[in-house]
Amino acid sequence: MTATVTTRVDRLEQLLGDPWQPDAPLTNDVILAADERSEMSTRGEELLDEFGFGAEFVPVAYGGRLDRLDDFLTLSRAVWRRDPTLGLGHGFASFIAGVNIWAAGTPGQCRRAAGLLLGNAKLSSVYHELEHGNDFSRIEVSARPHGPDHLALHGRKAIITNVGRASALVVLARTSAEPGSRSISQILVDRAALPADGITDLPRYPTVGMRGLMLAGVDFDGYRVPAGAVLGEPGRGIEVALRSFQLTRTAMPAMAAGVLDTGLRATMRFTGDRRLYGRPVASLPAVQAELADAFTDLLIVDALAMSTARAIHALPEETVVAASATKFLGSRRLLDAMNRLSRVLGAHFYVRDGEYAIFQKLLRDLAPAGFGHAARVACLVTMLPQLPILARRAWANPPVDAPAAIYRRGADLPPLSFDALAVRTKGGDSLTGxxxxxxxxxxxADPRLHRLATAFVAELAALTESCATLEPRDLGPAAQPEALAVASRYATVLAASACLNVWRHERDDPFLGDPTWAVAALHRLARAGRLPVDPGLAATCRPALYIELAARFAGHRTFDLADRPLPV
Amino acid sequence: MTALFPDAAAIVSALGSFLDPDNTFSRTECARLDVEEEFPAAICRDLDRLGLPAQYVPVAQGGRLHDHAALVHVVRRISRRDLTVAVAHAKTFLGAACVWVTGSAGQRARLAGDVLAGVPVAWGLTEPDHGSDLVATGFAAERAPGGYRLTGVKWPINNATRGGLMCVLARTGETAERGPRALSLFLLDKRTLPPGTIECLPKTPTHGIRGADISGLRLSGAPAGPDALVGEPGTGLDTVLRALQLTRVMCTGLSLGAADQALQLIHEYVRERFLYQRLLIEMPHVRRTLGECCARLLLAEAVSMFASRSAHTLTGELAVTSALVKAFVPAVVDELISVGAEVLGARAFLTTVYADGAFAKLERDHRIVAIFDGNMAVNRNAVVNHLPALARYGDGAEFAAAVRHAATLDRPLPPIGELSLRSRTGTSVLRTLPSAVAELRGPARELGDALVTVAERLRTEAGRVRPSVRDVPAEAFELVERYEWAFAAAAAVHVAVANRDRRSTEPWWCDDRWLRGVLTLALDRLRAPLPAGAEQVFDELAGTLTIAERPSILPAADMEGE
Amino acid sequence: MNALRTYVTERVAYYLERDAATIETDMSLPDHGLDSVLALALCGDIEDHLGVRLDPTAVWDYPTIDALLTYLSGAVAEAKP
Structure with a gap:
């Protein structure tokens, strides 16, 4: 984390306070009560407005504070740690729309969008249609010329966050009847400034998690927008999305890691409070192991997501595959870790009131990290056709190392450049190099870590061979399960590389520079990926990880790589 | 084949279509009750009228209960529609089980009368400060003229408020006295307690089963006559540990019903949903996932049916069998649901877009099954303490007949004999696995041989475990988890071998299909090397769904009548 | 009988994770951490060691080594024809 963001995170943490304290500005009880009412937390939204969180979505060039993606994610995680509904509903939905505007909009469009966000208004990205899921090439909402100066929108969009309360919409629409990707454009709809004829808000969708989220549909029936509302060149909508998705897919698990942070904190409180067989639950070795494993999972997800986020700055031509891998692996690991922690809490996880009630809300709220924005399997399908190219051009050749700044917290990075992001891989892969x-x-450094690292080097070599045998039919949505497994295995290697390189480049940090956490992380990844490693290794790392976790819990510090102080 | 469990079929078919919103027990109504957190009172009344309570009462007491598998199955059929209803209604069996195990003739007769009349019975074990640790029970029963006076809090308890009766575990020994002999069981008739001595605690809001009556009971000097004492003073814990063997097996029926429902919702979705220019079910990875889900269900079903039947023929092993299936079946079904949620994506999250939000509801509801009646840690701990013994015993030839009897699904069962707190004979299912595998042929034989190898290795590892309750290393729990998978797969082998000749023309039985599916799943989980292409059996299972929509090793007649 | 006393004391020491020399034969086993579930496991060990069947809850009813040995001598005598 950079110095400039440290001050902001501190200010945000102080503003929101410790949610476990009854007199905090934003308590767990307030968050839970809003969830029970299926409402956004008004208090939470007010506090984020007071902080001016909208400015975090706006690039510095347009008067905002968005400078580095990793810093933005650190700030967002502070919100997600407390209430993911607030994280998505107050902010991230605007961020997704904004990224597309910064990537393709004219300076005028960017200034308008920036003005709205700086004034705490919301943007909404209006992509999804109920019938087409992640298959954006099939969307039906159309934008056709209407007179010389206008486009008219027709069709229905569904399950859109904040569509009813956003001041501007980024609509993915068909601008040509021709099949193919060149027929789809993104259109910036300045809803606040346009007449409301031809646009109808549809009822909210009730949900099982993120119950307060303002999720609804919108019906366009000849809704007129100026012809100049298209973002970038007409027909480039998918291309722009493929660039901006690299930021947003990376961001989802990075922010949602805050959920696991609080899940761990709730479970630590529980195990310290409760007694079983005459002793604190926390003293049971199996409980300590579950907690140590969940902590390790949090570190894995953070290492992967933050390194991809920094690579978007430092290696923008190389992140199109890594971003999907991050979403795929990160979301599942968080969901699984929360599910396992729920078993430690037992009946106490199942109760919707009392000391640990926040846990069941977080568990419900985490689900969209898996299917939301892009389903995990859609991530694999994005990766798959690009892997043979990586195999031929990168993995089979002498490896190219990645810049140290990708793995080091707070190191200098080049500025974010949307134009430099690739739509498809060009074959470079320093992240596994x-x-x-x-x-x-x-x-x-450590023989255990060396054996694990060597196993992953061998796995990458095996993947190189597997990629050579992939057939064309295996490179699309109808891929065989064995082919999709290649993409999944690649994500595991990428995560291992991220953890290993964080260890390598943070050697001066007493915890991250010690091999133990990296052994634990690589061992978990290797077991998940079925690599031939000694199953007994876990037992050698868990005690040290539990001690670190317990120390951070007692010292009110975050459990992620940042290891930051929390408000007391 | 004709139905093995005709009572369940009759009850379910009398309920009418679940998909017709005009019926009392409909999906729409269950969704509404969940949103409103309202108890399914009308549905429970219908179930009472249709004779479901008789399924909880032994034949000797005038009920219909004579086969533990039939009880599991009827719970499954209700859970297949709605878990909240099943949990709310079947709880009465849990409340009654201790009396069936050890109650006096008078107590059994009185309780049977109440249950048959539809009076809900609750089971008061847990207390606010020590859920799973029964020896720490603080609820006190003090000697008083004419019996006892009971004081304390039981929470959270299913049906604590609605129940007319509650079977409670209380401390009859000195407060300072530790150890199991300080605990006794009482069957309290809440309806007759003097005002001021009894208070029902408010409903606890829960993550799932939102409509169920999860509440508590506070007693302040409530009188209990000598006839309320169930069994001798000081035998409360023994009785509870015996009754739990029966109730833990019954709980697997809740999971099976949830799995039935989940698989149906997944299947309906993928065969109707069109994406990327094709139906989802036509995508190879979706077929694979669907087939794996079938295998999970079939494995859970096989081990559940075997375990419930083995209560009659291998009663002495039920202490370990029940702990294994209570940990295994809910976990594998949670896994099925989690995989299914990923296939359904937003439709498992939105509550009005697909099937009245039934999938999201069942995902929340089912999480309780792993928690109540002894959570996973409690059950795995019970197995850990058996592990060294499990490794000690020989090939179990003397139990081969009892294993075969339990595995032969249509063979009538003798009554359940004496329940033991400890299995003296290990797990005969695994001990006799090699001889059952020897009866397999073709690809199933190859998988069976691999299972024998894995089981032998597990046995060696089990011999090295040190029993403990405090410092059980995480690795011992992981070993138990693998043991559960091996046990389940071995049970499946026995069931397949015992029935396949008569069933081989049925879709799921044809070519040992279901067995190859469950063995492939289990071996993969046990990290055993699989024969090349073994996973393709999952595609076969997915294909079988098109001709037989309900994956089951039971006769089709047992799964019909929705 | 001394051999049995030694065996039982060693098993108790094993379950309590203590040195056998520190185990007093008249101490209350539950009070010294022999949980009810471990008591069942101990009973199973003794059964296998002696080749007799015992009430699985014997250790609950005879919660010291001395009491248990008295019970065992009776049970063993009964098992012999």
Whole structure:
């Protein structure tokens, strides 16, 4: 984390307070009560407005504070740690729309959108149609010329966050009847400034998690927008989305990692409070192991997501595959970790009131991290056709190391450049290239870590061979399960490389520079990926990880890589 | 084949269509009750009228209960529609089980009368400060003229408020006295307690089963006559541990019903949903996932049916069998649901877009099954303490007949004999696995042989475990988890071998299909090397759904009548 | 009988994770941490060691080593024809 954001995160944390304290500005009880009423937390929205969170979505060039993606994610995580509904509903929905505007809009469009966000108004990205899911090439909402100066929108969009209360919409629409990707454009609809004829808000969708989220549909029936509302060149809508998705897919698990942070904190409180067989639950070795494993999962997700986020700055041509891998692996790992922690809480997780009630809300709220924005399998389908190119051009050749700044918290990064982001891979893959250099570094550091790192180097070599046997039919949505497994295995190697390189480049940090957490992380990844490693290794790391976790819990610090102080 | 469980079929078919919103027990109504957090009172009344309570009462007491598998199955059929209803209604069996196990003739007769009349019975074990730790029970029963006076709080208890009767575990020994002999059981008739001595605690809002009566009971010097004492003073814990063996097996019926419902919702979705220019079910990865879900259900069903039947023929092993299936079946069904939620995506999250939000509801509801009646940790701990013994015993040839009897699904069962707190003979299912595998042929044989190898390795590892309750290492729990998978797969082998000749023309039985599916699933989980292409059996299972929509090893007649 | 006393004391020490020399034969086993579930496991060990069937809750009813040994001598005598 950079110095400039540290002040902001501190201010935000102080403003929101410790949610476990009854006199805090935003307590767990207030958050839970809003959830029970299926409402956004008014108090939470007021506090975020007071902070001016909208400015965090706006690039510095347009008067906002969005400078680095990793810093933005650190700030957002502070919100998601308390209330994911607030995280998505107050903010991230605007961020997704905004990214497309910054990527493709004219300076005028950008200034308008920036003005709205800086004034705490909301944007909404209006992509989804009920019948087409993640298959954006099939969308039916159309924008056709209407007179010389206008487009008319027709059709229905469904399950859109904040569509009814956003001041501006980014609508993905068909601007040509021709099949193919060149027929779809993104249109910036300045809803606040346009007449309301031809646009109808549809009823809210009730949900099982994020119950307060303002999720609804919108019906366009000849809704007129100026012809100049198209973002970028007409027919480039999918292309722009493929660029901006790299930020948003990376962001989802990075922010949602805050959920696991609080899930761990709730479980630590529980295990310290409760007694079983005459002793605190926290003293049971199996409980300590579950907690240590969940902590390790949080570190894995954070290492992967933050390194991808920094790579978007430093290696923008190389992140199109990594971003999907991050979403795929990160979301599942968070969901699984929360499910396992729920077993530690037992009946106490099942109760919707009392000391640990926040846990069941977080568990329900986390689900969209898996299917939301892009389903996990859609992420694999995005990765798959690009992997043979990576195999031929990168993995089979002498590895290229990645810049250290990708793995080091707060190191200098080049500015974010949307134009530099690739729509498809060009074949570079320093993020796994760095695996080789890190594996060499393990040789003198720790024999356990060295064996694990070597296993992942071998796995990447095996993947190189597997990619050579992929058939064309396996590169699309109808891929065989065995082919999709190749993409899944790649995500695991990428995560291993991220963890290993965080260890390698944070050697001066007493915790991250010690091999233990990296051994634990790589071992968990290796077991999940079915690599041949000694199953007994976990037992050698869990005690140290539990001690670190317990120390951070007692010291009111975050459980992620940042290890930041929390308000007391 | 004709139905094995005709009572369940009759009750379910009398309920009318679940999809008709005009019926009392309909999906629409269950969704509404969930939103409103309202108890399914009208539905429970219908179930009472249709004779469901008789399924909880032994034949000897005038009920219809004579086969534990039939009880599991009827619970499954109700859960298949709605878990909240099943949990709310079947709780009466849990409340009654201790009296069936050890109650006096008079107590059994009186309780049977109440249950048959539709009076809900609750089971008061847990207390606010020590849920799973029964020995720590603080609820006190003090000697008083004419019996006892009871004081304390039981919470959270299913049907604590609605129940007319509650079977409670209380401390009859000195407060300072530790150990199991300080606890006794009482069957309280809440309807007759003097005002001022009894207070029902408010409904606790829950994550799932939102309509159920999860509440508590506070007693302040409530009188209990000598006839309220169930069994001898000081035998409360033994009785509870015996009754739990029966109730834990029954709980697997809740999971099976949830799995039936989940699989149906997944299947309907993928065969109707059109994406990327094709039906989802036509996508290879979706078929694979669907087939894996079938295998999870079939494995859960096989081990549940075997375990419930083995209560009659291998009663002495039920202490370990019940702990294994209570940990395994809810976990594998939670996994099925989690995979299914990923297939359904937003439709498992939105509550009005698909099937009245039934999937999201069942996902929340089912999470309780792993928690109540002894959570996973409690059950795995019970197995850990059996592990060294499990490794000690030989090939179990003397139990081969009892195993085969339990595995032969249509063979009548003897009454359940004496329940033991500890299995003296290990798990005969695993001990006799090699001889059952020897009866397999073709690809199933290859998978069976692999299972034998894994089971032998597990046995060696089990011999090295040190029993403990405090410092059980995480690795011992992981070993138990693998043991559960091996046990379930071995039970499946026995069931397949015992029935396949008569069933081989049925879709799920044809070519040992279901067995190959469950063995592939289990071996993969046990990290055993699989024969090349073994996973394709999952595609076969998914294909079988098109001709037989309900994956089950039971006769089709047992799964019909919705 | 001394051999049995040694065996039982060693098993108790094993379950309590203590040195056998520190186990007093008249101490209350539950009070010293022999949980009710472990008591069942101990009973199973003794059964296998002696080749007799015991009430699984014997250790609940005879919660010291001395009491247990008295019970066991009776049970063993009964098992012999």
């Amino acid at each position: 760095a695996l080789h250099a890190a594996a060499e570094a393990t040789a003198v």
